[in-house]
Amino acid sequence: MNDGTVNEGAADDSTANSGAANGTAADSAANGTAAQPQWVPADADIADARVTDFARFVEKRTGVSAPDYPALWQWSVDELPEFWGALWDYFDLGERSETVLDEVRMPGARWFPGTRLNYVDRIVRQARTDRPAVLALGEDGELTEISWATLVATTAAFANTLRELGVGPGDRVAGYLPNIAEAVIAFLATASLGAVWSACGQDYSAQAALDRLGQLEPTVLVTADGYRFGGKVHDKSADIEALRAGLPSLAGTVLISRIGRTLPGVISWDDLRIDPEVTEIDTVAVDFEHPLWVLYSSGTTGKPKGIVHGHGGVLLEHLKAVALQSDIGPEDTFFWYTSPSWMMWNFQVAGLLAGATIVCYDGSPAAPTPDALWALAARTRATVVGTSPGYVLGCIKAGSVPRRDHDLSALRLVGITGSSLPPSSSMWLRDNVGERVPVASISGGTDVVSAFIGGVRTVPVWPGELSAPYLGVALDAWDESGQPVRNEVGELVITKPMPSMPVRFWNDPDGSRYHDAYFDMFPGVWRHGDWITLTDHESIIVHGRSDSTLNRHGIRMGSADIYQAVEGIPEIAEALVIGSEQPNGGYWMPLFVVLTPGAELTDDLILRINSVIRTEVSPRHVPDEIIEAPGIPHTRTGKKLEVPIKKLFQGAEVATVVAPTAVDFPELLDWYAARKPPKAR
DSSP: OOOOOOOTTTTSOOOOOTTTTSOOHHHHHHHOOOSSOSBOOOHHHHHHOHHHHHHHHHHHHHOOOOOSHHHHHHHHHHTHHHHHHHHHHHTTOOOOOSOSBSOOOTTTOOBSTTOEEOHHHHHHTTOOSSSEEEEEEOTTOOEEEEEHHHHHHHHHHHHHHHHHTTOOTTOEEEEEOOSOHHHHHHHHHHHHTTOEEEEEOTTSOHHHHHHHHGGGOOSEEEEESEEEETTEEEEOHHHHHHHHHTOTTOSEEEEEOSSSOOOTTOEEGGGOOOOTTOOOOOOOOEETTSEEEEEEOOOTTSSOOEEEEEHHHHHHHHHIIIIIISOOOTTOEEEEOOOTTSHHHHHHHGGGGGTOEEEEEOSOTTSSSTTHHHHHHHHHTOSEEEEOHHHHHHHHHHTOOHHHHSOOTTOOEEEEOSSOOOHHHHHHHHHHTOTTOOEEEOEEETTTTEEEEEOOTTSOBOTTSBOEEOTTOOEEEEOTTSOBOSSSOEEEEEOSOOTTSOSEETTOTTSHHHHHHHSSSSTTSEEEEEEEEEOTTSOEEEEEEGGGOEEETTEEEOHHHHHHHHTTSTTEEEEEEOOEEOTTSOEEOEEEEEEOTTOOOOHHHHHHHHHHHHHHTOGGGOOSEEEEOSOOOBBTTSOBOHHHHHHHHTTOOHHHHOOGGGBSSTTHHHHHHTOOOGGGO
C-alpha cells in the first residue's frame, strides 16, 4: 500500500508504458507473472472463509450465485448499491435508509442518506469476557491485557472527561501519542461524542505535528510524556510544551505517563474516574458522513492536506476489509506494526469491529534482535501479523528464521504494505515463516483509509503479486487515453465510488483541492497515481508511483522494480533511483545507494548492481551513475522522496519542493540538492 499520500502530483506524468511490446526484460517484469502460486487455498479454507459465508448470504438474499471470488467481486462492482446494502445487513448494523447510494458519481456520491449511527456502537456490541480486547506491549517487556469491560468502562470515563472540557459533536480532539492502548481509548471516546479525532506519532517533531494538528484548532490534546524505542528513552516534554503553545484553541491537555515526567497545567490520565460497573457508552448518533477522523497527506508539497473520513464509510469499509478480505474474527489476535501517524493504525483498530483482540506495540520491531517482531507475534499468539517489505528484507539480510526460533503455530496470515513486496521476499516468508501461512500484500492508502487490492482467503497467492481487488472496488488499469489495458502497465483507476472515499479535505470549502487530487486527469474517475498490471490470472502487480516513473529510451517503468532487484544485494541497505528530464533535452538517471555497515562501493559492487538491474529488470534501465549516499529521505510515513528529489535535479530549490517537517531527515535534502546532473555541475 502506498503511504496514503494524497495524489499531489497526479498530472506530472500521465503517459502509460509505451514500450510494452518491445520484448525487453522490463516488459517481462511488467507483463510476466510467476510460474505458479506460492499458496493455494485448501477446500477447508474456502468453505470456512467469512467471505464464502457472505456469498451464501448474498445468494439467499438476491438469488445471485457467485461460485468463486472473481464472480462475487464482479457482482459487487456491477451492483454497487446492492453490494453495500447487503454488507450493512450481513453485519447487522441496525436501521438504515432504503436508499444506499443516491447516484453513482465521483466526487459527490452520497451514501445511505438519512441514516444515523456511531462507529463506536459496533465495538461495544463485541464485548465479551473470554478474551481481552487489547494486548499492550512496550520495549520494557511488560504485557498488559485490557479486557473488553475495561475498554468500555475507560472509554466511557474518558468521554466524560472530554464532555467536562466542552467537547461535543464536530469538535476536534488531537492525539500526540505512541501506539499505546490509551490512544485507542482516546479515539473511541472522541468518536462516541461525535467529535473528530486526529493524531500524530511522537516521532514527529512539535512543528511537524503542528503543521497537521494545528489546522484543526483542537479543543483537547491527548499526549504521553515520552516513549522507548530501540533501547532509548525519548522525553517529549519540550515538544509537548511547544505543541500546547502553538494550539491556542486548547481547553485542556490530558497527559499519559510513560517515562515518569510531569508537566504543569495538565490533566493526568491516571485521575480518570472509571466506574467498572459501566457496560455501555453513551454515544451520539450522527449522520453517515459525519467526520470520524482527519488523516493527512505526506505534506511534501506544502502543508499536509487533512483528509476527512466519515463514520459510516469507515465502518462499512473496515468491516469488509478486516472481516471479509482478511478473514479476521472473534477468535483472532491482530497485530500490525504501525504508528498513530499512519492509516494502518486506524486499520488495526478496526480489528475491534470484528471482535478480535488487537495488539498495541510502541517499540522497535528490530530491537533487541532483528527478528523481534516475530518474537512478539509468538508471545501474543498473534494469528494475523502485518509488517513492511523493508522489515522482511532486514530479516532476510540478518539470516533470521522465525519459524525455527519462535513458536508461530497460531499464525495464519501475514499482511504486507508500505511498498511492493519482491517475489524473493514473498517466497522467504513462505519458507521461513510458514508454508501454510498466506501472504496478503495490500495496496491502497490514507485517501480511502483502506486497500483497493489485497488478499482474500479463497484466492491463491502469487509471489510478488497482489491477489485480487477488494470487493466493491471498481478497479481498472488505463492507458493515457482512458482505455483499459491488460498484461501491460497502466494507471490504477477506480471507476465507481467507495463509501470510505474522503467526505472532503479540511479547509477546502469549494472542493477544488479534493477534485484536483484525484479527478483532474480522468473526469469522474479516481486516478490514484500508481502503475499497475492486471494479469491473466486476475492478480495485480504494483510497480510504484506513476508520478515518479522512469522513462529510458521510450520504456516506462516504476521505480519499485529496480528497488526489488537492488535492495536484495547484501551490501545495499536502501536505494533511491531518479529519472530526471534536463533542460537541454537530456535524461539523467542516477541510482543512490546506502551501504550496510562495513561495505564499500567498489568497482565489483557497481558491476553487480548494474548486472542485477540488467538481468532482473531491464538493460535499458541500467543507471547513468551509482552514487553512495549518507541516507535516503522519506516522508514521515516512510515513502521515499522520489518526486521532490527529481525536482531538485531539474533546478528547483529545496524550499519550493518539500516542507522540511514532512521529511524524516530534512538535513539530507541539502546533500541531494548538491548532486547536480553531470552537465550542470
